[in-house]
Amino acid sequence: MKEKKRNPNPTIKDVARLANVGIATVSRVLNNSEKVSEKTKERVIEIIEELGYSPNINARTLSSKNINSLSFVTPDMGNEFYGIMYSLLEKKISRNNYRLIVFPLIDQISLEKIKQNTDLIYQTDGVFFSSLSVSSIFHNRIPPKKIILIDSYDERFDSVYVDNYQIGKTAAEYLISNSPSNSTFYLVTFKELNNEFTSFVFKKRDEGFLQVMEKNNKKVKIIYSDLMWDGGYKAIGNIIKRRPKKYSSIFATCDMIGVGVKKYLEEKNMHPKRDYSLIAVDNLPISRLFQLTTIRQPIIEMVEIAYEMFISSMEGRDKVEHYQLEGKIVERET
Amino acid sequence: MKEKKRNPNPTIKDVARLANVGIATVSRVLNNSEKVSEKTKERVIEIIEELGYSPNINARTLSSKNINSLSFVTPDMGNEFYGIMYSLLEKKISRNNYRLIVFPLIDQISLEKIKQNTDLIYQTDGVFFSSLSVSSIFHNRIPPKKIILIDSYDERFDSVYVDNYQIGKTAAEYLISNSPSNSTFYLVTFKELNNEFTSFVFKKRDEGFLQVMEKNNKKVKIIYSDLMWDGGYKAIGNIIKRRPKKYSSIFATCDMIGVGVKKYLEEKNMHPKRDYSLIAVDNLPISRLFQLTTIRQPIIEMVEIAYEMFISSMEGRDKVEHYQLEGKIVERET
DNA sequence: CTGTTAGCGCGTTCAA
DNA sequence: TTGAACGCGCTAACAG
Numbered sequence: 001m002k003e004k005k006r007n008p009n010p011t012i013k014d015v016a017r018l019a020n021v022g023i024a025t026v027s028r029v030l031n032n033s034e035k036v037s038e039k040t041k042e043r044v045i046e047i048i049e050e051l052g053y054s055p056n057i058n059a060r061t062l063s064s065k066n067i068n069s070l071s072f073v074t075p076d077m078g079n080e081f082y083g084i085m086y087s088l089l090e091k092k093i094s095r096n097n098y099r100l101i102v103f104p105l106i107d108q109i110s111l112e113k114i115k116q117n118t119d120l121i122y123q124t125d126g127v128f129f130s131s132l133s134v135s136s137i138f139h140n141r142i143p144p145k146k147i148i149l150i151d152s153y154d155e156r157f158d159s160v161y162v163d164n165y166q167i168g169k170t171a172a173e174y175l176i177s178n179s180p181s182n183s184t185f186y187l188v189t190f191k192e193l194n195n196e197f198t199s200f201v202f203k204k205r206d207e208g209f210l211q212v213m214e215k216n217n218k219k220v221k222i223i224y225s226d227l228m229w230d231g232g233y234k235a236i237g238n239i240i241k242r243r244p245k246k247y248s249s250i251f252a253t254c255d256m257i258g259v260g261v262k263k264y265l266e267e268k269n270m271h272p273k274r275d276y277s278l279i280a281v282d283n284l285p286i287s288r289l290f291q292l293t294t295i296r297q298p299i300i301e302m303v304e305i306a307y308e309m310f311i312s313s314m315e316g317r318d319k320v321e322h323y324q325l326e327g328k329i330v331e332r333e334t
Numbered sequence: 335m336k337e338k339k340r341n342p343n344p345t346i347k348d349v350a351r352l353a354n355v356g357i358a359t360v361s362r363v364l365n366n367s368e369k370v371s372e373k374t375k376e377r378v379i380e381i382i383e384e385l386g387y388s389p390n391i392n393a394r395t396l397s398s399k400n401i402n403s404l405s406f407v408t409p410d411m412g413n414e415f416y417g418i419m420y421s422l423l424e425k426k427i428s429r430n431n432y433r434l435i436v437f438p439l440i441d442q443i444s445l446e447k448i449k450q451n452t453d454l455i456y457q458t459d460g461v462f463f464s465s466l467s468v469s470s471i472f473h474n475r476i477p478p479k480k481i482i483l484i485d486s487y488d489e490r491f492d493s494v495y496v497d498n499y500q501i502g503k504t505a506a507e508y509l510i511s512n513s514p515s516n517s518t519f520y521l522v523t524f525k526e527l528n529n530e531f532t533s534f535v536f537k538k539r540d541e542g543f544l545q546v547m548e549k550n551n552k553k554v555k556i557i558y559s560d561l562m563w564d565g566g567y568k569a570i571g572n573i574i575k576r577r578p579k580k581y582s583s584i585f586a587t588c589d590m591i592g593v594g595v596k597k598y599l600e601e602k603n604m605h606p607k608r609d610y611s612l613i614a615v616d617n618l619p620i621s622r623l624f625q626l627t628t629i630r631q632p633i634i635e636m637v638e639i640a641y642e643m644f645i646s647s648m649e650g651r652d653k654v655e656h657y658q659l660e661g662k663i664v665e666r667e668t
Numbered sequence: 669c670t671g672t673t674a675g676c677g678c679g680t681t682c683a684a
Numbered sequence: 685t686t687g688a689a690c691g692c693g694c695t696a697a698c699a700g
Contacts (some may be wrong), residue, residue: 011693022671027695035669037388052478058392059693062676066695069454086411087440094443099454102411102436106421106663108429117388120403122434144386231621260623266600277464285565286620289594345677361679369685393677398681504689623691 061123067100070310073114074196077104080284084299085130085150092307098125105132111196114140122319126310146313148308151297152199152323158313160305160323162286164201165317166249167295167327168208171279174293174329175249176216178277183247185220187212188235188257190227205253205281210282213243225257231261243268248276255282258292262334278334289334299327300315344385353381364389375551396455403433404644405461407448409531411438414618419464419484419633426641432459439466444532449475452641454597460644467533480647484640485631486533487656493648494657496534501543501629501661505613508627508663509583510550512611517581519554519569519639522569524561539587539615559591566630577602582610592626596668612668615661625667634657 012030016023019041028036029044047053049266061067071091071194074082090100103121104110115138120301121127123129126146134142134154149159175185189206192198213220225235232252240248250269252258258280262272270276272291283296312321346364350357355374362370363378381387394613395401404427408416426433437455438444449472455461460480466490468476483493509519523540526532540556547554559569566586582604586592592614596606604610604623614621618631638656647653660662 013693016671023672024672024696028670029669029693037669040670054456054459054477056396057348057452057457057694058396059676060452060695062396062678063393063693063695075559076417077420080412081411091443092440092446092451101454102438104424104436107425109425113428113433118391118394120391120435121686122388141386145389149598162493195547230623233623249497263623288563289597295501319387334559346679349675357678358680358687359685362686365679371685374685390677393692394679396694397677397679399692440695 002110007246010053011210012055015044015047015053018051019048022027027122065108067123067185068097068126069101069124071103071121071124072100073103073105073121073127073129073132075105075131077106077180079103080286081297081299082083082130085303088300088309090147090301092303093310096311100128105197106139107319110315111137117141117143118227126313128306131199132197136196136198146310148306148309148313150302151201151322155322156320158306158309158321160302160309160325160328161324162297162302162325163205163291165208165211167247167281168205168210168253169313170208170210170295170327171281172209172216173206174214174279175251175277176212176218179249180247183277185218186218186223186236186239186243187221187253188225188232188250188261189253190231190257191224202253209251209253218274224253225260227254227256229256230260232257232262233264236261236264240264240268243270243275250276250277250278252280255280255284255292255294256296257289259286259290260290262290272334276334288331288332293332295327296306300326335467338532340434344387346387347521349381349385349387350379352385353378362537369381370565370659371668379628390601392639401457401459402431403435403458405437405458406434407437407439407461407466408453409439409465411436411440414620415463415616415631417631419637422634422637423462423641426637427644430645432461439471442611445471450459451475451477453660458646462551462640465533465535466531468531470532477542480644481645482640482643484636485535487658490654492640492655494636494659496631496636496642496659496661498538499542501615502539502544502587503546504542504629504661504663505539505585505615506543506546506550508613509611510552511544511583512607515582517611519552520557520570520573520584521554521587522557522559522566522595524565524582524591524616525558536587543585543587553561559586559594561588561590563590564594566591567595567598568594570595570598574602575597577604577609584610587628589614589618589621592628593620593624594624596624606668610668613663617664621664627666627668628664630663633663635659 012023012026015026026044074087076082093100093153114121128148131151131237147157149157150229151161153159189200192202223235223239225231280292280294283294287294309321323332342568346357346360349360363375366404406420410416422649426522427434448455456477465485479543481490481491487493487495524536526536557569557573586595614626614628618630621628
């Protein structure tokens with residue numbers, strides 16, 4: 001037999017032995033150290049290829065203390081909002097040679113996993129939480145890491161977020177100024193369960209909205225919807241059975257709900273700005289297809305700031321920073 | 335000062351010292367070994383809490399060889415399809431005490447990362463690829479891991495997938511049998527770039543569709559769309575300017591495109607099954623809101639089978655297995 | 669430029 | 685039931 005059976009997991013030692021060099025030399029080759037002659041370098045690389053060797057990352061980080069990875073905790077995989085956020089953030093931090101690892105916090109299982117101090121998240125250099133409440137997840141056993149909050153607020157941690165009260169208020173003002181005085185006001189929203197994931201964005205939007213409405217002596221019909229694509233459709237369908245005579249002014253507290261609402265109204269032959277006004281929140285890509293007027297979540301800016309906060313904190317800043325951003329209206333058909 | 339400043343990264347040694355035991359004992363406590371007295375166990379746990387100690391996972395796996403994590407490589411975060419797939423798979427494999435780590439392969443950056451043999455993916459016990467072509471990602475330097483393909487096929491690896499030719503054919507047959515003989519046939523599809531991510535699902539659907547159409551002597555207008563929510567809307571809008579007199583029979587090769595197509599037709603006052611038939615592919619949650627007739631991707635079954643393949647392979651199976659599933663029509667309004 | 673060696677933090681013998 | 689000591693695979697001095 002000319003070739004021996006391949007070692008399934010060759011180590012740096014095997015490489016060194018076969019290349020007739022010391023392990024340090026192999027290590028230097030692996031780490032692109034300058035101080036190694038072209039000739040030996042070539043030989044080492046050849047052996048590496050031949051063996052299909054790949055360095056053991058555990059040994060590596062154990063020895064070098066260099067982890068170079070960050071965590072991105074999201075309450076929802078398969079959601080465009082977080083998909084965009086992830087990809088923007090990944091682009092940024094990869095400039096600094098970090099890996100960004102996704103931790104979807106989507107059910108009880110993933111919650112339990114993440115709470116165990118043996119979890120991978122405890123081995124990363126820092127954690128970005130998106131739209132999540134750190135204290136309700138970890139209670140008092142918060143990981144001793146650099147923590148940065150995107151789209152939520154906690155006075156103890158760096159945070160960048162939009163003021164959801166303000167979003168509610170903005171929506172209210174938009175509707176009031178775009179509706180006849182006798183119109184009927186609806187709030188179609190999601191009732192958050194008090195579970196470990198939520199940071200109560202919907203509740204805050206509701207409150208901001210209702211506060212302005214109250215101040216203007218407007219009555220509001222509150223309708224609760226599921227967080228599903230047909231949630232808004234069904235919810236509004238329970239209240240508006242056929243085309244009302246009066247003008248309808250509707251605040252859907254997210255695009256996912258808003259899309260269903262608009263679909264329903266269209267089927268009832270109601271026309272935007274003639275029969276109804278509708279404003280939602282998020283500015284997801286799909287809201288453009290629907291020509292939905294919506295309040296934009298400034299994802300790009302949030303990620304930009306989160307990144308800057310991370311960098312400055314790596315560079316020694318230790319005072320906590322908070323950035324509150326504004327949601328701006330993207331006016332379209334409704 | 336009563337309490338000393340906390341060591342930022344206490345090790346098992348620190349715990350051992352403070353608890354007046356050997357590190358082996360601490361290790362036993364951490365691993366729930368039976369052979370340790372209640373008393374010392376309590377004391378150790380107390381110190382662990384006090385220190386906020388969490389075991390170094392690198393040292394742990396380095397020493398024990400036990401990784402217990404799997405990779406899930408997806409071409410798209412923020413896409414419901416993969417979100418559902420991930421969460422189903424994660425539920426399954428967590429029964430066997432595995433972690434499922436997400437690797438979004440969404441741009442050149444993530445591609446480069448994943449190709450480096452130092453990447454985290456090389457440290458996991460197995461890799462699930464969804465809708466991705468392994469060979470075009472890794473060329474010939476494929477990671478020496480257990481590899482399982484979901485929604486794509488490669489003779490060298492365990493695969494579970496739907497036959498995309500069959501999907502195209504099914505769509506064609508549906509349209510032919512639901513349309514008057516003089517109707518106009520459209521194929522609205524996405525032109526895949528030959529990049530490193532694709533597994534040419536669209537191309538195959540196109541081919542299956544066109545093959546049946548040709549056999550039935552039907553001419554087909556092919557329209558290319560972006561993979562965006564308004565892609566189908568714009569694409570069909572370029573061809574159909576106003577409501578055509580003849581019946582239109584349309585195959586949109588995914589729901590994302592189909593949704594936009596239907597939206598456009600509705601705006602032109604065209605009614606399903608009176609003016610047009612439309613069939614898409616995927617059965618995403620949003621297709622229900624649109625009452626889109628679509629060909630269901632059997633996500634649940636695919637994940638189930640992928641899981642079973644993984645388990646049986648862990649139990650010693652070494653023959654490669656392939657499962658081809660069928661896409662079934664979900665008939666709704668169109 | 670290159671090889672030797674001492675840890676990194678932990679699991680696991682092996683004695684006690 | 686416990687503790688000391690070895691080794692996992694690698695990086696980083698240090699010495700040559």
